[in-house]
Amino acid sequence: MISDDLLAILACPRCDDRPPLELKGDRLVCTRCGWSYRIVDGIPHLLPEEAEPPEEIEG
Amino acid sequence: MRADPRNQFGREAEKYLTSAIHADSEALASLIELVRPNGGFVADIGTGAGHMAFALAPFVERVTAVDPTQRMLDVTAKEARRRGLGNIETQLAHGEKMPFRDGELDGVSTRIAAHHFDDVEAFLCEVERVLKPSGWFLLVDSVSPEDDEADPALNVIERIRDPSHNRNLRTSEWCRLVRKHGLDVEAVSSRFKRLDIQDWMDRMSVSKAHQKWLRELIVHSSGSLREYLQPTDDSFCLMEATILARKRTDPA
Numbered sequence: 654m655i656s657d658d659l660l661a662i663l664a665c666p667r668c669d670d671r672p673p674l675e676l677k678g679d680r681l682v683c684t685r686c687g688w689s690y691r692i693v694d695g696i697p698h699l700l701p702e703e704a705e706p707p708e709e710i711e712g
Numbered sequence: 713m714r715a716d717p718r719n720q721f722g723r724e725a726e727k728y729l730t731s732a733i734h735a736d737s738e739a740l741a742s743l744i745e746l747v748r749p750n751g752g753f754v755a756d757i758g759t760g761a762g763h764m765a766f767a768l769a770p771f772v773e774r775v776t777a778v779d780p781t782q783r784m785l786d787v788t789a790k791e792a793r794r795r796g797l798g799n800i801e802t803q804l805a806h807g808e809k810m811p812f813r814d815g816e817l818d819g820v821s822t823r824i825a826a827h828h829f830d831d832v833e834a835f836l837c838e839v840e841r842v843l844k845p846s847g848w849f850l851l852v853d854s855v856s857p858e859d860d861e862a863d864p865a866l867n868v869i870e871r872i873r874d875p876s877h878n879r880n881l882r883t884s885e886w887c888r889l890v891r892k893h894g895l896d897v898e899a900v901s902s903r904f905k906r907l908d909i910q911d912w913m914d915r916m917s918v919s920k921a922h923q924k925w926l927r928e929l930i931v932h933s934s935g936s937l938r939e940y941l942q943p944t945d946d947s948f949c950l951m952e953a954t955i956l957a958r959k960r961t962d963p964a
Binding site: 655656658659662664665666671673694695696697698699700701703 | 812
C-alpha cells in the first residue's frame, strides 16, 4: 500500500515545517498536529482541506 | 470567480489519457533526453493522466504522481498498472502545499498543468524546498506572448474554454520566478503547437454558445494576438515553453 521509503519522505501539508507522517491503520497521521489523512483505494489524500482532527477519528 | 480544476478535470479525466497533445510520445522522449533523469525519487505535480510520470518511471527509482483530482489519479493508477510500471505511486495533493519533507526529492516535473495553479510562487517555493541540492526541475506549459495586449487577450480565450484556467505566464516571467526561487535555469526552449479548435474545445466540453464565441475570437483575432495564434478556419497555435532548472547548491 504505502512503501516504507515513501512514508519516510512524506510530510504533513497542514504544518508549515512539514513534520513526518506515520501510518496508523488506514490513515496517515501527523506526528506534530495529530491531524490525519485518509488513504482511499491506495491513494493518500494529503490535502489540508480533507485532514481530520484527532478527536474525530478516535470517536 | 475561477472554477475549481477538480470539478473540471473530474469530468474530463479519461480524455486526457488519449489526448494527442498530452500523450505525445515524441515530445515526452525529448523531455527525457533533456532531463536525463538518473535514479532517485521524483514527483510529477499536476500529473493529470500521468503521461510525464510514465515517461520518467523507467529512469528513476520511484515516481510520485501528484494531482488534486481523484478521478485523474484513478486513471493514472489504472494505466500505470496496465503498463506494468510498479514504481509509480499516486497521491492527492496540491503543488502549493507538497506533502514531502525538505530536501528529499531528486527531481520535480510539471507538464501542461501550471496554468491551473492558484499561486505559482507558492508552488516554486515548494519546489525549492523539497528538492535536494542540484535536484532538477522541469516545467512544461503553454505560455503567453511577450506582449502587453496579446498576453491578457490569450488568457481570456483560455478562461472561456476552461473556467479553471488561471493564467499562462510568459516565458520571461517563468525564468525570472524560477531564478528568484533558488533555481538556476539550465535550458529554455519553446515551440508552437498547432491545435484543432474543435478537439481543443471538446476536451473541455465547451457549450455550443461558447464554442461559437471562441471560434470568433480565434479565427478573427488581429494584431499581435493573431501573430501568436496563427489561426486558420479550424486550427490555431499555442506556444509551449520548456524550462529545465536545477536547485542551487549554495543559496545566495
